[in-house]
Amino acid sequence: MLYELLGAVRVGSLNEAKEVIKTVGMQVLMNGGVIRGISNWDTSYLPKRTFKNQASHTMAQHFLMRFDCDPETQRIVRSTLGDDPRMVKFSVVKIGDGKLRDISRVEGHVDWFT
Template sequence: MLYELLAAVRPGSLMEIKEVIKTVGMQVISNGGVIRGINNWDTTFLPKKVRKHQATHTMGHYFLMRFDCDPSTQKIVRETLGVDPRMLKFSVVKMGNGKLDDISRVSGNCGWFR
């Protein structure tokens, strides 16, 4: 199935953001999935203040990742991101029901942003 992950990482060093993306990507690939694309959206304001790990955040570094995997791998990704202290917010959305005709035309880039 095709999924889209939109995540906000606490702003800081670019290495932290790369490590989070690498962790998610390696989980998808090691469980037989495919990464369709990764878009870096840079640091911007969060819609509202987020209190996480005894700190209040107003800014977050956003990235979007599209990937194909089975539902159990998607669950592993969600569980991993849920316990990662660098993550502020994330959302995983199913974009297709798994039929090749439905997801073959979806690219790795997100056309609705910018």
């Protein structure tokens, strides 16, 4: 299955976002998945103030990752991101219905639209 992960990491340093991406990427790869691409969308405002881990966030470092894996690995990724204190928000969406003809042309890189 092809999944798209849109993540928002707390503002601090770019290294925190890189560490989160590395952690997720290693989980995907260790469970037999494939990472199609990672896009850094830079720091921007969140749609509304978000409270996580006793802190208020109005800005975050955004990134997008597209990866192929089985549903169990996707659940592991979601669980890991939910427990990570550096994550402000995230969303994992399944793209297509899993048939190769539907997802074979999906690129890994996605540009930020403003």
